[in-house]
Amino acid sequence: MTADQYPKIYFYRRLVQAKLYIDMHYAENIDLDNISDEACFSKFHFVRQFKNIYRRTPHQYLIFVRMKKAMELLKAGVPVTDACYEVGFESVSTFSGLFRRITGEPPSRYLARHQELRAQMIRSPQTYVPGCFAEKNGWFRD
Amino acid sequence: MITKMTHTSVYVLDQERARDFYVNKLGFKVITDVPMGTAHRWLTVAPQEQDGIEIVLMPVSAGGFSPEAADTLRELIAKGTFGVGVLTCNDIYATYEELKAKGVEFTKAPKKEFYGTEAVFRDDSGNWFSLAMLAE
Structure with a gap:
């Protein structure tokens, strides 16, 4: 086929x-x-079929994408308020509550944790690389 | 007793281009991206819903090869010599259409096989993957 x-x-x-x-x-x-109109589906049929394939309703998928992007921004050091608006939320409190519900921690703590992790990676990259790779490539000789 | 595989390497021709392909086209997540001194970078990715394994996107230039061996390896990768692995998905037809819409090159369209339905695509370097929806 x-x-x-x-x-x-x-x-x-x-x-x-x-x-x-x-x-x-x-x-x-x-x-x-x-979106359902443009896809030429009735709303009910569209939501059902979308969920069959992506395991989330379109609305749940939109929230998932926004949260994933927010996490990427926070990991890159973007402040919480900026990340919130940049991914399409209009209220920081709504964003923070949702973020906490999904990840288990408030965005400010997530940001701080990843900033510390990033600093740690820069300070001691060998902690994050299996020794055999580093040794083979001579990355830590100098 | 060996219990898990945690890292596996894919040799790529251009590390930044590979990051774009694996993250923005395949939808993988970045696990670690850290500079190794000034010349190298440790970059690992994984499928969005899988924890516990890191695919190391290793540029040929950082593989510790002789110049001749590196040239040979680049040529073989670009020719599509190496199969990297099998990726599974919920719905192969939707995944195939999505990746195609994003410009991913398929060498085999979804086809029913005895073990399920399979397609084959190449990454931006030339490495190929099987994309499978296993039979229930």
């Missing part, structure tokens, strides 16, 4: 386009109703 013959190819393409739309526009005020 080739790609053009597999079952429901247009169905898959429409759902994938909707997912990619969320991936690209997560920071904007996305109207998920519009």
Whole structure:
């Protein structure tokens, strides 16, 4: 069976386009109703099929993407308020509460922990690299 | 008794380009990205939902090879000589369409095999992976 013959190819393409739309526009005020319209599905059918494939409803997936991006920003040292707005949340308290519920710690602590981790990596990179790799490449000789 | 594999290496032609491919196209997460002095960088990634394994994106230039061996290895990688592993997904048709839309090159479209449905794609260097949805 080739790609053009597999079952429901247009169905898959429409759902994938909707997912990619969320991936690209997560920071904007996305109207998920519009996405189901553009994918040519009824809202109910769209949500059900999206969840079948991605294990999350479109709304849950949007929150997941925003949180994943927020974690990346915090890991890179971006302040909590900036990270919150940059990923599309309009309220820092909503963002912080959700972040805490998902990760188990408030974003400020997550930021501080990763800043310390990053500093530790820079100070002692050998702690994070299996010795055989470092030794083979002579990374810590000088 | 060996209990786990924690690290495995993929030789890549360009480490920064590989990071972009594995993170932004395949959707992997970065586990460790730390400079090793001024000339090298330890960069590991993993599939989004898998913990406990780090794929080391190792540039050929940091592999400790002689110049001749490094040139030969680059040539073999670019030709698609090396298969790196099997990646699994929830829905191979959706994953195939998504990766194709992102510009990933497939050498085999999803095809039903006796063990499940499989496609094959190449990374930005030329290494190939099997993408599989295993039969239930």
